[in-house]
Amino acid sequence: MKIAMVGSGYVGLVSGACFADFGHEVVCIDKDQSKIDRLRDGIMPIYEPGLDALVESNVKAGRLSFTTDLAEGIAGAAAVFIAVGTPSRRGDGHADLSYVYAVAREVGESLDHDAVVVTKSTVPVGTGDEVERIIADTGCSHRVSVVSNPEFLREGAAIGDFKRPDRIVIGAEDDFGREVMREVYRPLFLNESPILFTGRRTSELIKYAANAFLATKITFINEMADLCEKVGADVQDVSRGIGMDGRIGAKFLHAGPGYGGSCFPKDTLALLKTAEDAGSPTRIVEAVVKVNDSRKRAMGRKVIDALGGVDAARGKTVALLGLTFKPNTDDMRDSPAIAIAQALVDNGVAVTAYDPEGMELARPLMPEVTMCDSAYAALEGADAAAIVTEWDAFRALDFGRMKRLMNAPVLVDLRNIYRPDDVRAAGFEYASIGRS
Numbered sequence: 353m354k355i356a357m358v359g360s361g362y363v364g365l366v367s368g369a370c371f372a373d374f375g376h377e378v379v380c381i382d383k384d385q386s387k388i389d390r391l392r393d394g395i396m397p398i399y400e401p402g403l404d405a406l407v408e409s410n411v412k413a414g415r416l417s418f419t420t421d422l423a424e425g426i427a428g429a430a431a432v433f434i435a436v437g438t439p440s441r442r443g444d445g446h447a448d449l450s451y452v453y454a455v456a457r458e459v460g461e462s463l464d465h466d467a468v469v470v471t472k473s474t475v476p477v478g479t480g481d482e483v484e485r486i487i488a489d490t491g492c493s494h495r496v497s498v499v500s501n502p503e504f505l506r507e508g509a510a511i512g513d514f515k516r517p518d519r520i521v522i523g524a525e526d527d528f529g530r531e532v533m534r535e536v537y538r539p540l541f542l543n544e545s546p547i548l549f550t551g552r553r554t555s556e557l558i559k560y561a562a563n564a565f566l567a568t569k570i571t572f573i574n575e576m577a578d579l580c581e582k583v584g585a586d587v588q589d590v591s592r593g594i595g596m597d598g599r600i601g602a603k604f605l606h607a608g609p610g611y612g613g614s615c616f617p618k619d620t621l622a623l624l625k626t627a628e629d630a631g632s633p634t635r636i637v638e639a640v641v642k643v644n645d646s647r648k649r650a651m652g653r654k655v656i657d658a659l660g661g662v663d664a665a666r667g668k669t670v671a672l673l674g675l676t677f678k679p680n681t682d683d684m685r686d687s688p689a690i691a692i693a694q695a696l697v698d699n700g701v702a703v704t705a706y707d708p709e710g711m712e713l714a715r716p717l718m719p720e721v722t723m724c725d726s727a728y729a730a731l732e733g734a735d736a737a738a739i740v741t742e743w744d745a746f747r748a749l750d751f752g753r754m755k756r757l758m759n760a761p762v763l764v765d766l767r768n769i770y771r772p773d774d775v776r777a778a779g780f781e782y783a784s785i786g787r788s
């Protein structure tokens with residue numbers, strides 16, 4: 353089966369490469385010429401573990417190709433996926449659907465055969481109806497079924513998630529759409545990945561409900577962590593103690609500096625807008641968004657406290673270890689590190705930083721931060737270190753070397769990757785999350 357993937361970013365490129373690996377013939381399309389040029393030269397435009405090898409082998413096998421020409425790319429494709437960005441619209445927090453609608457228009461104008469058009473982008477309820485209308489308005493005379501197929505992969509583990517998903521959700525309104533999607537996912541179906549067929553609007557909402565629930569879970573344990581600090585309890589044990597309950601589940605119960613990334617912040621906001629517009633406000637998600645927003649800057653204050661408070665912190669230097677919103681990605685969108693660095697800079701603190709993959713994208717977002725070539729280069733002369741992202745590279749830091757390099761042995765561990773006793777035994781002042 354031939355598949356076209358419009359949008360070759362974190363989702364489009366991974367999905368396209370995985371579909372090709374399953375044996376489909378895939379064309380990844382992007383309007384960013386430099387991205388397509390790099391892909392044709394075998395250079396990955398994003399960092400995702402295993403992606404380079406997957407792309408290389410499928411290009412070699414003749415199943416995966418890249419183009420900026422949408423009409424050429426969708427020619428003969430039974431399924432045309434839309435995997436472009438849906439960022440927050442500036443000003444009001446609604447999802448910005450202009451990229452999705454632009455693709456729908458172009459697809460309608462170029463399509464010369466019957467096809468299923470699939471929104472893989474995260475889109476608010478009703479977007480599929482609008483995509484259908486836009487395609488019809490172009491005068492497209494071919495049979496088109498518009499299907500919703502939200503993506504649940506996680507950056508950093510994207511290939512495994514795509515190939516072995518917990519479930520595949522397909523929202524279709526007709527048999528043509530359902531049949532083509534069944535063919536698209538047949539290889540996964542053979543892997544026994546469950547496919548849930550729903551109506552299109554339901555499928556669109558499932559994606560937002562899933563992200564909002566996960567964001568709520570994280571925010572809940574973050575608030576428990578704050579409470580632990582006040583009452584002398586340990587949030588790691590609270591997480592374990594509640595996570596062992598099968599009704600709760602152990603995942604997404606790791607306290608930290610607040611959720612970030614390219615999905616949770618924008619998707620929770622967009623859900624609030626959908627709910628408001630529908631006259632059915634989601635109060636819990638409203639609280640989650642507010643609590644998480646204030647948490648990121650509060651983490652900056654936590655580092656300032658470790659320096660001895662606002663007055664003592666002025667003129668000092670903090671080294672941030674990790675900048676991306678989570679390990680194994682270069683994605684800096686809405687990373688807590690941005691707000692933490694800003695809070696420090698606003699209080700007259702100089703900031704150095706090191707991240708294994710994120711510094712190129714971080715630089716323009718945090719111009720006042722000095723990027724360094726290694727963790728130890730960032731630590732040189734620092735009055736405190738703060739672990740912001742739990743990259744493996746920071747899990748076994750050489751405390752002796754750190755002490756020799758730093759001005760003062762102060763470590764703020766915003767990911768709880770160390771045991772307090774170990775760090776203190778190494779002669780550090782140590783602060784972490786939810787462990788008094």
Ligand code: NAD
Binds near residue numbers: 362363474
């Ligand atoms: P991205 O910004 O990495 O990629 C989007 C790509 O689309 C870009 O390369 C851009 O150049 C391209 N594009 C935009 N307009 C185009 C057009 N008219 N024609 C061709 N290409 C065009 O975005 P992403 O992170 O891959 O996210 C895509 C969608 O998937 C979003 O809706 C997002 O919410 C959703 N999603 C993302 C993740 C994730 O982890 N990143 C996970 C699940 C779902």
